[in-house]
Amino acid sequence: MHEFPILRDLVILVAVAIPVVVAAQRFRIPTVVGFLLTGIAIGPHGLRLIGRPDSVAGLAEVGVILLLFTIGLELSLSRIIRLGRTVVQGGGLQVAGTILAVVILAAVFGISLSIGILYGALVALSSTAIVLKIYTDRGELDTPHGRVVVAILLFQDLCVVPLMLLVPLLAGATLGIGSALRDVGVGLVVVGALVLGGRVLVPRVLERIATIRNREIFTLCIMFFGLGAAFVTSSFGLSLAIGAFIAGLVISESEYGMQALSDVLPFRDTFSGIFFISVGMLLDIGWLLEDPLRLLAAALGIVLLKAAIATAATRSLGRSLEVSVMTGLALAQVGEFSFVLAGVAVPLGLLGPETYQTFLGASVVSMLAAPFLISAAGPVADFVCRVARRPAMEILPHEAQEIAELNDHVIIVGYGLNGRNLARVLKAAGIPYVILEQNGQTVRRARLEREPIFFGDGTRPDVLERVGIERARVVVFAISAPASERRGVAVARKLNPNVRIVVRTRYVASIPELERAGADEVVPEEFETSVEIFARVLRIYGVPSNVIQREIDAVRSEHYGVLRGISLGDLRLDALKHLGIHGALDTVEVEEGAPAVGENPWSLELRRETGATVIAVIRDGKALYQPDPEFRFRVGDTVVLVGSREALEKGSLLFRAKSDNVA
Known part of the structure; x- marks a missing residue:
């Protein structure tokens, strides 16, 4: 019987990884950290279930290839252009600033320039996988700090390939600058040829493959491009991952990029997991525990340095100190991809065994700290702002006077789509309002439109006090950060117990917490979208508009608890369908107490009074097109009307209860 050592190792690897990752998920530890811990447990420095990490090195290399391939697929020039200055300036300052700071620190300890640059590159990159997962779970991707974090992470992803090309050059600083420059020159030629050839060839091939309409062939073709490009670059002495990245970038610019990404993601998740496990196998936990202070000092130094530089980079974009601090902690x-860079540097002799172990240990500690740092970012940012004694918001003297004169006004926190629409309606109605927004560019644009908008955090008590919350009638929170919303609601309720607080939230599950914090009205986007969808679908099928509205009102009055069963009585949708009318048509159910009850179509004089015409009445599931003279409307009948929109609105009132008409 043949033995397959790699199969045995894979079985052990997966068997241990499953419970570890499940436990990590339960305790809200990032999956990447779970994989690293798995590697530590089963590796030669742990339980020794797998004695040689190189037994899975080939699969780990495939994981690196797929990681870079999907990064290329996820990037696009249009996305980079959309984020623009935030990517280039914010990301550039964060990466360059971190490398420069590490180089200076390295020089203080007598470390060479080339090694200092390598250390800086390893420290500069943050974990896209961890940060985006946590921000997605917390609903903070579309917040002021969330958008900056995404932009900086995007720039870091763009830097991975240049940094991988830089590592051999750094090794060449001691081995011979001439040969290093020659290698880099060859690399640039190969990369350029791949990009140009790929832009010409790939879209045409994928277009042909797409016409076959076979998903298996399409997926195989995508994998061929990724692995083939990796093989080409490795043949010229470059990293496998560089070729995969270029292939992904080329495919992302075609119309098939999204489909390619969805096909590759399952492979990436599996093989990248093996890569992180293999990295964990290399970590000698026993050696690190011999000098734990060194490990903790390195981890703490990395976190503080990265947080400080990312905070400064964000401040350079004109963001508030609070947003800057929260961004810095998220990227700490x-x-x-630092593990990928380290994997390139070790064979070149740039990282010694002790340094590599310290780097791995400090990296794992910083990753473990990430969820806690992001959770504490809000309170820490508030504390920093208080210590710095920075003004919560800047108001000119004449603006302060205008705010002091405001009374019975609305405070809008957040000037996104919802905030803009609300401001437009309030202005048209002549209702006084003031806006708080944390995006400096948005504030500047709105001020050019003469909006009463100020740069400030509407969840802070000093900011709300300066816009007159004690005199306001309504505060509307139209932001996309659940934690900030809860904090803002609690602060607003404490400052003014009588103010009406309206909150827009994304999910129904957030309603109880916001109501406990003090919100009077909570409008969940998730549910309002579902309500609008079911209402439109029912209208298409001819369900009476007042029946639909009654159900919508009931759902909202029950605080979005559950959708009630919609009772359509004896209404048969087939009867409506057979009418064959697609113009200005409406159906209305006759309600108890309506003026039409007991009347016939002629005595109502519907057409003369409203302009609408009755073309059918549905009773007991049957459509009556020409009721006899003895016919009388009764409760539960469904009346089909045609006419103009205004006529339909007037005509439907005759079939609704009088209380509805008065309302």
Whole structure:
């Protein structure tokens, strides 16, 4: 019987990884950290279930290839252009600033320039996988700090390939600058040829493959491009991952990029997991525990340095101190691609065994700290702002006078789509309002439109006090950060117990917490979208508009608890369908107490009074097109009307209860 050592190792690897990752998920530890812990447990420095990490090195290399391939697929020039200055300036300052700071620190300890640059590159990258997962779970991707974090992470992803090309050059600083420059020159030629050839060839091939309409062939073709490009670059002495990244970038610019990404993601998740496990196998936990202070000092130094530089980079974009601090804490861990860079540097002799072990240990500690740092970012940012004694918001003297004169006004926190629409309606109605927004560019644009908008955090008590919350009638929170919303609601309720607080939230599950914090009205986007969808679908099928509205009102009055069963009585949708009318048509159910009850179509004089015409009445599931003279409307009948929109609105009132008409 043949033995397959790699199969045995894979079985052990997966068997241990499953419970570890499940436990990590339960305790809200990032999956990447779970994989690293798995590697530590089963590796030669742990339980020794797998004695040689190189037994899975080939699969780990495939994981690196797929990681870079999907990064290329996820990037696009249009996305980079959309984020623009935030990517280039914010990301550039964060990466360059971190490398420069590490180089200076390295020089203080007598470390060479080339090694200092390598250390800086390893520290500069943050974990896209960890940060985006946590921000998605917390609903903070579309917040002021969330958008900056995404932009900086995007720039870091763009830097991975240049940094991988830089590592051999750094090794060449001691081995011979001439040969290093020659290698880099060859690399640039190969990369350029791949990009140009790929842009010409790939879209045409994928277009042909797409016409076959076979998903298996399409997926195989995508994998061929990724692995083939990796093989080409490795043949010229470059990293496998560089070729995969270029292939992904080329495919992302075609119309098939999204489909390619969805096909590759399952492979990436599996093989990248093996890569992180293999990295964990290399970590000698026993050696690190011999000098735990060194490990903790390195981890703490990395976190503080990265947080400080990312905070400064964000401030350079004109963001508030609070947003800058929250961004800095979110980016304070070492990223997964730092392990890829380290893997390139070790064979070149740039990282010694002790340094590599310290780096791995400090990186894992920083990753473990990431969820806690992000959770504490809000309170820490508030504390920093208080210590710095920075003004919560800047108001000119004449603006302060205008705010002081405001009374019975609305405070709008957040000037996104919802905030803009609300401001437009309030202005048209002549209702006084003031807006708080944390995006400096948005504030500047709105001020040019003469909006009463100020740069400030509407969840802070000093900011709300300066816009007159004690005199306001309504505060509307139209932001996309659940934690900030809860904090803002609690602060607003404490400052003014009588103010009406309206909150827009994304999910129904957030309603109880916001109501406990003090919100009077909570409008969940998730549910309002579902309500609008079911209402439109029912209208298409001819369900009476007042029946639909009654159900919508009932759902909202029950605080979005559950959708009630919609009772359509004896209404048969087939009867409506057979009418064959697609113009200005409406159906209305006759309600108890309506003026039409007991009347016939002629005595109502519907057409003369409203302009609408009755073309059918549905009773007991049957459509009556020409009721006899003895016919009388009764409760539960469904009346089909045609006419103009205004006529339909007037005509439907005759079939509704009088209380509805008065309302």
